[in-house]
Amino acid sequence: MQSERTIFNVPTRGILTEVLISRIRHSNFLLRDVNTSLDELKESIAQHGLLHPIIVRIVELGGDSNYEVVAGNRRFAACKQLGWRRIMCHILELNQQEAFEVSLIENLQHKTLNPVEEARAYKKYVEGRGWGSLSELSHKIGKSHSYVCNRIRLLELPNEVLDRIVRRQTNPGVVQEVLAIKDRHQRQMVVQEIVDNDLTRRQVRSLIYGRTEEDGLFECISNSCKPSKKEILLHEKEKIIFRFITTLRIALMRLDDSLEGMTQDDDWVLWQNLIHCRSEIHKQIDELVSLKLKTRLHFDRIEHVSSNFSSKTKLEEIGQVIEDSR
Numbered sequence: 001m002q003s004e005r006t007i008f009n010v011p012t013r014g015i016l017t018e019v020l021i022s023r024i025r026h027s028n029f030l031l032r033d034v035n036t037s038l039d040e041l042k043e044s045i046a047q048h049g050l051l052h053p054i055i056v057r058i059v060e061l062g063g064d065s066n067y068e069v070v071a072g073n074r075r076f077a078a079c080k081q082l083g084w085r086r087i088m089c090h091i092l093e094l095n096q097q098e099a100f101e102v103s104l105i106e107n108l109q110h111k112t113l114n115p116v117e118e119a120r121a122y123k124k125y126v127e128g129r130g131w132g133s134l135s136e137l138s139h140k141i142g143k144s145h146s147y148v149c150n151r152i153r154l155l156e157l158p159n160e161v162l163d164r165i166v167r168r169q170t171n172p173g174v175v176q177e178v179l180a181i182k183d184r185h186q187r188q189m190v191v192q193e194i195v196d197n198d199l200t201r202r203q204v205r206s207l208i209y210g211r212t213e214e215d216g217l218f219e220c221i222s223n224s225c226k227p228s229k230k231e232i233l234l235h236e237k238e239k240i241i242f243r244f245i246t247t248l249r250i251a252l253m254r255l256d257d258s259l260e261g262m263t264q265d266d267d268w269v270l271w272q273n274l275i276h277c278r279s280e281i282h283k284q285i286d287e288l289v290s291l292k293l294k295t296r297l298h299f300d301r302i303e304h305v306s307s308n309f310s311s312k313t314k315l316e317e318i319g320q321v322i323e324d325s326r
Contacts, residue, residue, distance in 0.1 A: 014092040015246050016053060021080055021087055023253075024056060024067045029100050031107055031121050034073040042078045050075060053088040055106065057099055058249050065253045067091070070099045071106035091250060093242040097131045100124075105141055115172040116162050119151045126152070153179050161191055170195060177204040234299045241292045248285050252278065 026034065054072030058065055069076050070092065079087050094102060104121055107113045113121065125131050132140075138148045154162070154176055164170040175194055181187040194204060255278050264271035 014055075014090050014243070015250060016088065016090055017250070018086040019056065019067055019089045019091075021076075021084055024069060024076060024087070024089075026073055026076070027069045027099070027103060029103065029124070030073060031103060031113060032074075032117050034077045038074065038078050038081065041074060042082055045075070045078050046082060050079060050088055053090045055092060055102065056089045057092055057094045058246070058253070065249065065256070068099070070094065071103050091246055093246045093249075097129070100129070100131070101140060108141060114166050114168075115151065115154060116166050119154045122148055123152050123155060150176050150179075158188065158191070161195075164195065171201075174199065174201045174204055177201060177208060180208055230299070230302070234295070237295055238292060241288055241295065245285055245288045245292070248281055248288070252281050252285070255281070 052072070052075070054076050055070040056067040057070050059068045067089065076087065092102070104125070107121075108118070122137060125137055126134055131137075134148050134152075135145055138145045141148075151172075154165070154172055156179060157165075157175065161170065161175060165172050165175065175191060178187050178190045178194070181190060190204070190207065193199065193207070199207070255274075259274065259278075262271065
């Protein structure tokens with residue numbers, strides 16, 4: 001069964017199939033606690049089944065291929081505790097950065113992260129891993145630069161305030177206003193005032209600046225970044241190549257499962273032929289990876305030429321305007 005969708009600029013065409021739970025491990029980048037309050041989820045899955053497959057990617061560990069959860073760690077943990085042997089998976093071909101991005105956007109879409117978990121995820125992406133700037137991250141997740149920046153700045157607040165945000169006792173949008181105060185003592189006083197009197201955002205702004213929203217001091221920034229037609233075409237090509245690679249890698253893993261327990265001592269000729277078939281599939285995967293890189297390089301080369309031509313045209317237009325004004 002084939003499944004396809006788009007998550008920011010990552011080609012996400014993949015394979016839907018059942019996978020042995022013993023071949024799956026949790027993600028190294030857990031954005032939330034997967035073992036907290038699983039009873040309700042387990043009961044739901046036991047009664048109604050797994051309504052949405054978990055998203056996994058193929059990873060190499062010690063020379064062996066296995067699966068790593070990209071999104072759906074809690075569902076995976078619940079099914080594992082229920083004693084399931086197999087689980088329906090949406091298998092995608094993703095690198096480490098893309099896996100983190102897909103996990104992040106899945107959680108944002110389903111609103112499963114609290115503001116503090118969200119802030120920590122953004123900070124890990126920008127500072128912990130250095131995968132991109134604030135602007136690049138905001139572009140990928142469809143949020144404004146100011147939104148991402150303000151979320152990260154929440155982590156500057158005292159731990160007791162962060163705990164209140166997690167417990168939904170304090171509105172993060174209100175309390176983040178105090179970050180404009182540089183003096184930590186004054187900031188703490190305003191935070192306490194917010195907590196004690198349940199102040200609104202307008203009241204906090206008025207308290208800090210002595211001005212209201214109508215004065216035009218605050219501005220809401222939003223952006224929507226859409227890929228160009230050429231980028232969409234490139235992503236469609238990459239999806240096809242990704243699907244071929246993923247299908248062959250799954251076949252390779254299933255061949256390994258079939259070879260398990262067999263040695264060349266059992267039947268040397270048969271063993272050599274089977275290993276040769278496996279090697280041929282591995283070569284095809286390498287060729288497809290090379291083809292994907294060539295496709296991307298070709299696109300980048302065209303974009304570079306197009307950009308230079310556009311810049312040259314603009315310079316000529318400016319030069320003409322200057323010439324006409326003389």
